[in-house]
Amino acid sequence: MTGSLTIVGLGPGAPELMTPAASQALAQATDLVGYETYVNRVPEREGQKRHISDNREELMRARDALELAETGARVAIVSSGDPGVFAMAAAVYEAIEDGEPAWRQIEITVIPGISAMLAAAARVGAPLGHDFCVISLSDNLKPWELVVKRLEAAAAGDFVIALYNPASKARPWQLRHALDLISQHRPGKTPVIFAQAVSRPEERIEVLPLEEAHGFPTDMRTLVMIGSSATRTLQTAQGTIVYTPRHAELADS
């Protein structure tokens, strides 16, 4: 009997930001597959097998999960945030397209999750309150020229810009290049948000003007958001709020 594969978005980390649909899918799975950090977020259950893999092997992990499902397992692949945004869902469909014909018979379900950008935005105000772009700064799977082209387009369109995967040990210079590029189009006072480990105990969120954003320590767990020409800061009793109003005008860029 063919099993099933559910690609589960765990949300940003706090249990209260994981949907009941995700909890239910995790409870029903015979096998959990995922990167160690994410599998460890799921409470252990008797009889449920855990298959831990390295973070960089997404396609291998997808294939392993499909093979398990093919033999009858109810497999849940766990993903941080939303599995459809720079995460496991696309990897699973890539594996299916290039894989065994039988894999197209497996019932696949994607359970959406609170993505890092939505969680980070909620913590600082409403920076994504108007038109925005979402770009992965990783050039592991695309040429850096395409990243530059998209940053240029996002700047030309005066979009708020959310940057996933801004930096890692192997990619130390990309964020500085991106901020330099955006600085040619936007004022130095434009708010930039660095949101690390949102909703987890080690959460750290900083808001800096674009002209001072260079050199701020950033890693793979950080989401960076750069304001549009309309994005504003507001001081309240809770500190600095960042938001982008619903109304907008044509700005030079």
Add this chain to the structure above:
Amino acid sequence: MTGSLTIVGLGPGAPELMTPAASQALAQATDLVGYETYVNRVPEREGQKRHISDNREELMRARDALELAETGARVAIVSSGDPGVFAMAAAVYEAIEDGEPAWRQIEITVIPGISAMLAAAARVGAPLGHDFCVISLSDNLKPWELVVKRLEAAAAGDFVIALYNPASKARPWQLRHALDLISQHRPGKTPVIFAQAVSRPEERIEVLPLEEAHGFPTDMRTLVMIGSSATRTLQTAQGTIVYTPRHAELADS
């Protein structure tokens, strides 16, 4: 005593896609404020007051909610999807910035929700698996020229494009213009997703090639997603899957 204001994302509609954090905020509120359709999604609770307002009066609704909170109420404003994406969070901060100084003392919390784009993407595969733009097609609060500028930029950057508020009775022609504009940059076979009322009983999702997408019936409850040059369809036992691979190349545009 000053009260509090929580801006709650209800998610796309299905109860299992609303986070426990949202449920808890709704349970603790003395007053619910929101558009009728969204307030009606929340089960009635003894002693909890419901303040229903028209959908177009976002700023008025935000002010009413802040006034209630100022007098000591624990107010929850309800929003469909995520309150930070073309929804109530930005309206609340606009109201605070232009409103009573005392409103800056009110404790404001934003509870993120599964936005329509994440819910819709999960139902068809992984169309947002790579870089994407999110644009509201409404020109109620911005000039149409800015929408055109952003569509051109999104096309030039070869982004997947998610379109919120694609059409309404008062705005019947904008989506056709947007699709015409994108058609000048992308092949006629590019997949376009029309996702209506995702996760609700009346859910309807259609995938059409860009060249046949004109004239498809669309309303305010519809989210439209247009693929990039890399977005693919895949036939499985579950029907047509749409996904954007994690790897990408520079394409002409």
